[in-house]
Amino acid sequence: MTDEKIRSYFPQLMSERGGIRPVYLDSAATSQRPEEVIDAISSFYRNNNANPHRGTYTEAEDATAVYEKARTDTASFIGADACDIIFTRNASESINLVAYTWGMENLREGDRVVITIMEHHSNLLPWQRLCRAKGAELVYLYMNEDFEITDREIDEKVTSNTKILAFTHVSNVLGIMSPVKKLTEKAREVGAVTVVDCAQSIPHMKVDVKEMGADFIAFSAHKMFGPFGLGVLWGRNELLEEMPPFLSGGEMIEYVREQDATWAPLPAKYEAGTQDPAAAAGFSAALSFIQRIGYDEIGKREKAVYDYAVERLKDLSCVELYGPFDIERYGAIPFNVKDVHPHDTATVLSADRVCVRAGHHCAQPLLKRMGLNSCCRASFSVYNSKEDVDRLCESLLKVRSQLGLGDV
Amino acid sequence: MELDEIYTQVITENSRSKEHRYQMQAPSVVKEGVNPSCGDEITLQLELDGNVIKDAAFIGDGCAISQASANIMIDLIKGKTTEEAKRLSGIFTGMIKGDVTGEDELDELEDAQAFQGISHMPSRVKCAVLGWHTLDEALKGVSEQQ
Numbered sequence: 001m002t003d004e005k006i007r008s009y010f011p012q013l014m015s016e017r018g019g020i021r022p023v024y025l026d027s028a029a030t031s032q033r034p035e036e037v038i039d040a041i042s043s044f045y046r047n048n049n050a051n052p053h054r055g056t057y058t059e060a061e062d063a064t065a066v067y068e069k070a071r072t073d074t075a076s077f078i079g080a081d082a083c084d085i086i087f088t089r090n091a092s093e094s095i096n097l098v099a100y101t102w103g104m105e106n107l108r109e110g111d112r113v114v115i116t117i118m119e120h121h122s123n124l125l126p127w128q129r130l131c132r133a134k135g136a137e138l139v140y141l142y143m144n145e146d147f148e149i150t151d152r153e154i155d156e157k158v159t160s161n162t163k164i165l166a167f168t169h170v171s172n173v174l175g176i177m178s179p180v181k182k183l184t185e186k187a188r189e190v191g192a193v194t195v196v197d198c199a200q201s202i203p204h205m206k207v208d209v210k211e212m213g214a215d216f217i218a219f220s221a222h223k224m225f226g227p228f229g230l231g232v233l234w235g236r237n238e239l240l241e242e243m244p245p246f247l248s249g250g251e252m253i254e255y256v257r258e259q260d261a262t263w264a265p266l267p268a269k270y271e272a273g274t275q276d277p278a279a280a281a282g283f284s285a286a287l288s289f290i291q292r293i294g295y296d297e298i299g300k301r302e303k304a305v306y307d308y309a310v311e312r313l314k315d316l317s318c319v320e321l322y323g324p325f326d327i328e329r330y331g332a333i334p335f336n337v338k339d340v341h342p343h344d345t346a347t348v349l350s351a352d353r354v355c356v357r358a359g360h361h362c363a364q365p366l367l368k369r370m371g372l373n374s375c376c377r378a379s380f381s382v383y384n385s386k387e388d389v390d391r392l393c394e395s396l397l398k399v400r401s402q403l404g405l406g407d408v
Numbered sequence: 409m410e411l412d413e414i415y416t417q418v419i420t421e422n423s424r425s426k427e428h429r430y431q432m433q434a435p436s437v438v439k440e441g442v443n444p445s446c447g448d449e450i451t452l453q454l455e456l457d458g459n460v461i462k463d464a465a466f467i468g469d470g471c472a473i474s475q476a477s478a479n480i481m482i483d484l485i486k487g488k489t490t491e492e493a494k495r496l497s498g499i500f501t502g503m504i505k506g507d508v509t510g511e512d513e514l515d516e517l518e519d520a521q522a523f524q525g526i527s528h529m530p531s532r533v534k535c536a537v538l539g540w541h542t543l544d545e546a547l548k549g550v551s552e553q554q
C-alpha cells in the first residue's frame with residue numbers, strides 16, 4: 001500500500017491549511033480516525049439512535065445490537081470472552097475500576113503494590129491513592145542504564161507480600177516494552193494480580209489476553225483509530241465475578257430494594273448508567289480497520305518510519321535524543337532541541353503544521369528519573385511516512401535560530 | 409501564526425538574561441508559581457521596604473515566554489510600590505486577554521508589551537502570565553500580613 005493511500009483514509013490528514021497538510025506526530029496522545037470510523041458514528045445517530053438495553057422497539061433493539069457487537073468484536077480482537085469485556089470511558093477509568101474494586105477489597109496494611117517507573121500517571125495515581133488509603137507500600141521497578149528492568153530488579157522487589165503488579169506494556173514516553181513474560185510469571189509465583197496498561201501497545205501490535213497471561217488489561221479506543229470516550233477493561237472471569245461493582249446506577253442491577261441491592265451479571269455489573277453506543281459503533285469500525293490493514297503491515301510501516309526518524313534525528317546536531325537505540329521501540333521518540341524548552345520547540349514546529357507533544361507526557365516520575373523536566377515527543381502511527389520525518393527535521397532546523405541561538 | 413511576532417528579540421534575549429535570575433540573600437517574600445501543564449516554574453523573591461519593592465529576583469525553569477516574562481516583569485516592578493505593581497499586573501493580564509488596548513496604558517508596560525502577540529495563542533497565555541500571576545499571589549500574602 002502506498003503512503004498516500006493510507007493517508008487518504010484519514011480526512012484530517014488530507015486537510016490543507018495555507019496550502020500545506022499537517023504532519024501529525026502525536027498519535028500516542030490520540031490517533032487520527034479513518035473515514036469509516038467517523039461514518040459508523042454518524043450512521044448510528046442517523047439510523048439506530050436509541051438508548052441501548054432500555055427499550056423494546058426496533059430502534060432500541062438496534063442500538064443494543066450495535067453496542068453489544070462492539071463487545072463481541074473487542075473480545076475476538078483480543079482473544080477473550082465477551083462477558084469479560086467491560087466498557088469504560090478510557091484506559092484511566094479501566095485502571096481506576098480495578099484499584100477501587102479489587103484493590104479496595106483485597107489490599108491490606110503492609111501489603112505491596114509494585115509498578116514500573118515508566119508508568120503513565122493513569123497507571124500510577126490510582127495505585128498511589130490506594131496505597132495511601134490502605135497503608136500499603138508503593139514500590140517502583142527501575143530501569144538500569146540500558147533502559148532494562150532486569151530480572152534481578154523484579155525478583156528483589158516483587159516480594160511475597162505483593163498483591164498487585166501493574167505495568168505498562170509499552171511506555172508512552174520511551175516507546176519501549178516492559179518484560180511482560182517475566183513480570184506475569186513472577187506475579188503468579190507470589191500470588192499477585194497483574195494489571196497491564198496496553199494503551200500504547202495495542203495501537204501497534206497484537207494483544208492476546210491468553211498469551212499475555214495477565215489478570216487485567218486496559219486500553220482506550222481513541223488511541224487505536226476509534227472514538228473518544230470509550231475504554232476497555234478485560235479481566236479474568238473469576239476476578240470480575242467476585243469483585244464488587246465500581247460505579248452504581250441504572251442497568252447494573254439485578255434487583256433493588258430500599259436498603260440493599262443485587263448486581264447484574266457480567267458485564268453489566270460494571271457498566272452503570274447510559275453507555276455510548278455511537279462510540280461503540282465507531283470502535284467496531286476501528287477494529288475492522290486494523291484487521292483489514294493488519295498488524296503486520298502496521299508494524300512494518302511504523303518500524304520503517306521509526307528507524308528512519310532515529311537515523312535522521314541522530315544526524316541533527318541541534319537535537320538530543322533520549323532512550324536506547326539497540327532495543328525494539330514502538331511509537332514514541334522523546335527528544336529536545338538543545339538549549340530550547342520543549343514548549344518553544346513545539347510552537348516553532350507548529351508554525352510548519354508539524355504536530356508534536358511537549359511536556360511531561362503524564363509521566364513525571366519517569367522524566368525526573370531521566371533528569372528532565374519535560375521533553376518533546378514525536379509519535380507515529382501507520383499513516384506516517386518518511387516524508388513526515390523529513391518535514392519534522394526541516395522544521396527542527398529552524399528552532400534554534402528562531403529563538404535567537406546560533407548553530408551547535 | 410507569525411513566529412516572529414512571538415519570538416521577538418526582546419523576548420529571546422530576556423529569556424536567557426541572568427540579570428534578575430539569582431537566589432536573593434534575605435527576601436521578605438518568596439512565592440513559587442507553576443504551570444502544571446507545561447511544567448514552567450518560577451520562584452519569585454521580593455525584598456520589601458514598607459510597601460516598596462526594594463529588590464526582586466527569580467529563579468526558574470521553563471519556556472522562553474515564561475522566563476522572559478518574569479525577567480521583564482522584575483525590571484518593571486523594582487522600586488515600585490506594591491499598589492503600582494498590582495496595577496501593572498492588571499494592565500498586563502488585561503493586555504493578554506485583549507481587554508486593555510489603550511496606548512497610554514500599554515506604554516506603561518514598556519518591554520512587557522512584547523507579549524501582546526501571545527494573546528492569539530491560547531496555549532501559551534499561561535506561560536506569559538506566570539510571573540505576574542505569581543507576583544499577585546506573593547502580594548496577596550503581604551497585604552494579608554499587614
Ligand SMILES: Cc1ncc(COP(=O)(O)O)c(C=O)c1O
Nearest residue numbers: 090091092120122172199200220
Ligand atoms: C501508557 C498510557 N496509559 C494510559 C493512558 C491513559 O489513556 P486515557 O487518557 O485514554 O485514559 C495513556 C494516555 O496517554 C497512556 O499513554
Ligand SMILES: [Zn+2]
Nearest residue numbers: 446448471535
Ligand atoms: Zn510555557
